[in-house]
Amino acid sequence: MTEYEAKKSQESLQDRLAQVTELLHRQRVVEDLTHRQEGAHQELVKDLVHRQNVVELQRKLDDLHSADVAYILEALPLEDRLEIWQLVKVERDGDILLEVSDSVRETLIADMDDHEILAAAREMDPDELADLAPELPRDVVHELMETLDAQQRERVRSALSYDEDQVGALMDFEMVTIREDVSLEVVLRYLRRLKELPGHTDKLFVVDQEGVLKGVLPIKRLLVNDPDKQVVDVMASDPVSFHPDDESYSAAQAFERYDLISAPVVDKGGRLIGRLTIDEMVDVIREEGESEMLNMAGLREEEDIFASVWRSLRNRWSWLAVNLVTAFIASRVIGLFEGSIEKLVALAALMPIVAGIGGNSGNQTITMIVRAMALDQITPASTKRLLRKEVTVSLCNGIIWGGVIGVVAYLLYGSWSLGVVMTAAMTLNLLLAATMGVVIPMGLEKFGRDPAMGSSVMITAVTDSGGFFIFLGLATLFLM
Numbered sequence: 406m407t408e409y410e411a412k413k414s415q416e417s418l419q420d421r422l423a424q425v426t427e428l429l430h431r432q433r434v435v436e437d438l439t440h441r442q443e444g445a446h447q448e449l450v451k452d453l454v455h456r457q458n459v460v461e462l463q464r465k466l467d468d469l470h471s472a473d474v475a476y477i478l479e480a481l482p483l484e485d486r487l488e489i490w491q492l493v494k495v496e497r498d499g500d501i502l503l504e505v506s507d508s509v510r511e512t513l514i515a516d517m518d519d520h521e522i523l524a525a526a527r528e529m530d531p532d533e534l535a536d537l538a539p540e541l542p543r544d545v546v547h548e549l550m551e552t553l554d555a556q557q558r559e560r561v562r563s564a565l566s567y568d569e570d571q572v573g574a575l576m577d578f579e580m581v582t583i584r585e586d587v588s589l590e591v592v593l594r595y596l597r598r599l600k601e602l603p604g605h606t607d608k609l610f611v612v613d614q615e616g617v618l619k620g621v622l623p624i625k626r627l628l629v630n631d632p633d634k635q636v637v638d639v640m641a642s643d644p645v646s647f648h649p650d651d652e653s654y655s656a657a658q659a660f661e662r663y664d665l666i667s668a669p670v671v672d673k674g675g676r677l678i679g680r681l682t683i684d685e686m687v688d689v690i691r692e693e694g695e696s697e698m699l700n701m702a703g704l705r706e707e708e709d710i711f712a713s714v715w716r717s718l719r720n721r722w723s724w725l726a727v728n729l730v731t732a733f734i735a736s737r738v739i740g741l742f743e744g745s746i747e748k749l750v751a752l753a754a755l756m757p758i759v760a761g762i763g764g765n766s767g768n769q770t771i772t773m774i775v776r777a778m779a780l781d782q783i784t785p786a787s788t789k790r791l792l793r794k795e796v797t798v799s800l801c802n803g804i805i806w807g808g809v810i811g812v813v814a815y816l817l818y819g820s821w822s823l824g825v826v827m828t829a830a831m832t833l834n835l836l837l838a839a840t841m842g843v844v845i846p847m848g849l850e851k852f853g854r855d856p857a858m859g860s861s862v863m864i865t866a867v868t869d870s871g872g873f874f875i876f877l878g879l880a881t882l883f884l885m
Contacts, residue, residue, distance in 0.1 A: 425477055429489075526541070572649050572653055572670055577685070583612075588635055589632045605684060609621065627639070645659060749884060759834050760868060763837065764869065766835050771860045778856050783847075791843065799835040814827045837868065845863050
């Protein structure tokens, strides 16, 4: 490795982003200075500076992997993003479009004309085209399909016939197939004639004359066994396989569980029609995690951090409206006990503690439940046991930490009865938080909604209103 390559490998993504940002900033500063100057050579100087910066930016972009360029584009404001996008070589457009997030991809495609989109799409494989096609103008997709041969066109249509969360929409059509009645030596000679193997090829797929999957031959078995052996004697006859209508997230979980790098996709008749690869499954897991995080916060979709104000408003307003309603309800609960608060001002200082701890505990429970549901670890038979466990944990926490805050309340205000009320309110609100932390995600799933959708907002609303009512109600009964 050369000194330059060693230095380049040590650069972090943040360093590369900083370098690109600095070049953009330098270009604008110099252009602004030359624009202020007067003279016959003003435009010439401006043009020379611009070209110099463009060359340096292009050289930096050419050195970066497509995924790194995608990261940089996502981290730049729209104006800078489009300026950098114009400097990317046309032959790399397709790879980068596949790497960026959906929201950023939309801004990039909007900046491209039909000719540029077609040029980028022609470099893609059928499965990649299927990923991108729903976001392209319809006339461009039609023109693009006309440029494909019959096999590619059929593969694209096949992938587009499945929902985006199904295996069929993610499967790769590039794979190596062999017969079971040949020797390993024949297989090795066949592989040597290929220009290159498809990416993530850790196994060859064994099929019969009808294309029915009979097994898989791992590359490591091919290399370590006697070349005179038959494929049928070495292959694995019971591989993990998937159907095109299986859920992609379930397939990703299987990849993680069985440490898979690739796996066959078969139709109902057992015929091999494609394969899944680890790179696609990693993307599925990442996107699922991001989606759950956004849903728990009440966001409807992934949002470009530099999106327009109007788009961000549309994405965020619905659950903020729900939150406003729940906050109003909580305020009315407090209003019911105005008289108690006037008589004992300490209640106003202590009640946020009860609500805050309850909300935190509820969010912990919801996070555990949503994760378990995503991993299919919860069954109807285990629901009651799970609820009992969460209630018991909250009861113990309530007694321990409620006791602690009760002692603190006694020391601050000199009232043992206030300390007891504080302990009781804390315990009851934690029990409420645990119960609702289980009920809310399961109820959402029962009604066909994402268990994570707005769950954080809902549990906070319940524990706020419930915490205020419990604490102020107990205080009114026993302290007034």
